[in-house]
Amino acid sequence: MRFFKELYLSTRLLIVMVSMAVLFAISFAYPVLFAFCKSALYLIFLMLFLDVLLLFSKKEGITSFRVLPERLSNGDENEIEVVFKNNFNFGVFATVLEEFPVQLQLREFDFSLRLKPKKETSLTYLLTPTLRGEYEFGLTNVIGRTFLGLAERRFFTGKSEVVRVYPSFLQMKKYSLLAFSNNLQEIGIKKVRRIGHNKEFEQIRDYVSGDDIRLVNWKATARRNSLMVNQYQDERSQQVYCLIDKGRNMKMPFNGLSLVDYAINASLVLSNITIQKQDKAGLITFSDKIGAILSASGRPTQMNLIQETLYNQKTRYQEADFGRLYRNIKWNIKRRSLLLLFTNFESIVGLQRQLKYLRSIAKDHLLVVVFFKNSELHEVQKESKNTLTGVYEHTIAEKYLLEQELIVKELRKYGIQSILTEPENLTVNTINKYLEIKGRGLV
Numbered sequence: 001m002r003f004f005k006e007l008y009l010s011t012r013l014l015i016v017m018v019s020m021a022v023l024f025a026i027s028f029a030y031p032v033l034f035a036f037c038k039s040a041l042y043l044i045f046l047m048l049f050l051d052v053l054l055l056f057s058k059k060e061g062i063t064s065f066r067v068l069p070e071r072l073s074n075g076d077e078n079e080i081e082v083v084f085k086n087n088f089n090f091g092v093f094a095t096v097l098e099e100f101p102v103q104l105q106l107r108e109f110d111f112s113l114r115l116k117p118k119k120e121t122s123l124t125y126l127l128t129p130t131l132r133g134e135y136e137f138g139l140t141n142v143i144g145r146t147f148l149g150l151a152e153r154r155f156f157t158g159k160s161e162v163v164r165v166y167p168s169f170l171q172m173k174k175y176s177l178l179a180f181s182n183n184l185q186e187i188g189i190k191k192v193r194r195i196g197h198n199k200e201f202e203q204i205r206d207y208v209s210g211d212d213i214r215l216v217n218w219k220a221t222a223r224r225n226s227l228m229v230n231q232y233q234d235e236r237s238q239q240v241y242c243l244i245d246k247g248r249n250m251k252m253p254f255n256g257l258s259l260v261d262y263a264i265n266a267s268l269v270l271s272n273i274t275i276q277k278q279d280k281a282g283l284i285t286f287s288d289k290i291g292a293i294l295s296a297s298g299r300p301t302q303m304n305l306i307q308e309t310l311y312n313q314k315t316r317y318q319e320a321d322f323g324r325l326y327r328n329i330k331w332n333i334k335r336r337s338l339l340l341l342f343t344n345f346e347s348i349v350g351l352q353r354q355l356k357y358l359r360s361i362a363k364d365h366l367l368v369v370v371f372f373k374n375s376e377l378h379e380v381q382k383e384s385k386n387t388l389t390g391v392y393e394h395t396i397a398e399k400y401l402l403e404q405e406l407i408v409k410e411l412r413k414y415g416i417q418s419i420l421t422e423p424e425n426l427t428v429n430t431i432n433k434y435l436e437i438k439g440r441g442l443v
Contacts, residue, residue, distance in 0.1 A: 099138025247320030
């Protein structure tokens with residue numbers, strides 16, 4: 001039974017047999033061909049028998065194992081390696097069919113390999129998950145054939161494995177490394193001009209070209225007989241909270257990721273940068289109910305807590321309750337803090353329903369509302385308007401884009417800062433805003 005389950009007849013054999021059928025048909029008109037056709041057919045059957053014999057000469061002719069990372073990063077390219085071993089004494093041409101997790105929906109994804117005799121061969125490919133959670137990889141199916149290529153054998157190799165997909169920790173590491181090496185400008189993070197001296201004194205050091213002449217310490221300069229300047233460091237231990245809306249408006253997908261997942265990835269990166277800047281990072285998630293609450297902290301274990309908390313967040317399909325959010329902030333956050341609210345307002349009417357709560361929050365804290373540009377509307381706006389339907393769609397797109405600009409102005413009118421951004425630029429724009437606020441000493 002297993003023999004028939006693993007045995008396949010190849011496309012090459014089908015082509016050969018069809019060709020033989022054509023030759024036999026021609027031999028009716030030219031009988032001299034009949035003897036040749038019979039001999040060729042016997043030879044084909046003999047070669048097929050030999051091919052099957054070679055493929056089934058070993059019980060485990062091809063084996064494999066998968067090298068999976070401990071966890072995968074959501075929205076990023078993750079490298080997966082599969083190592084194959086050919087236990088035959090001859091080379092095998094192989095087609096690899098992976099049993100991918102159902103979340104990836106990869107149905108036409110195969111690889112071709114040449115497996116050398118008694119050698120190991122590795123295959124590396126990239127996967128980009130777009131949902132958080134547990135991903136189950138099944139077996140690795142290898143369809144092998146010899147140089148004859150008349151028959152094929154399916155090898156069920158490897159084993160089923162489960163790996164978790166976490167918020168984008170690869171993105172977090174990238175930004176963390178760039179922040180540590182002061183190279184954030186390479187990915188669009190702006191250098192912020194410091195305003196005033198709302199900083200703590202750190203040390204006196206030698207003057208170097210480019211230092212602000214206003215920072216020269218003249219007494220130390222006189223004593224050392226060389227220019228010395230005061231060095232300041234940013235005020236530390238400021239509280240920064242990411243408030244993530246998990247309501248139905250955040251379920252909208254862009255490039256495979258939902259808005260809530262964009263917000264979760266950006267919150268993870270920003271929290272890590274915040275702690276590196278010696279501030280305290282906290283987290284609140286909400287929809288119609290309050291979800292997770294993590295008090296702001298700068299402890300070394302805080303990032304692990306934030307990552308695990310973000311991993312377990314699920315989008316709800318209810319309307320977000322900003323009144324409940326306001327009461328929770330009033331009760332739990334006593335000290336003035338920077339609050340970055342990740343939400344999505346599509347219309348000025350949607351904002352006005354929540355504006356009283358946003359204004360109340362902004363009285364006690366520095367509130368930044370982060371919401372999203374609809375990039376599809378920008379594409380519609382650029383399209384041709386030669387038809388009546390095109391004119392209608394262009395007008396509607398312009399109306400919604402204008403409303404988003406009005407939302408920004410409405411928030412500014414009440415002293416609430418905002419970030420209107422494309423989903424793919426969310427992380428960079430959020431970090432820029434945080435650094436700008438620190439530079440201006442607004443918290």
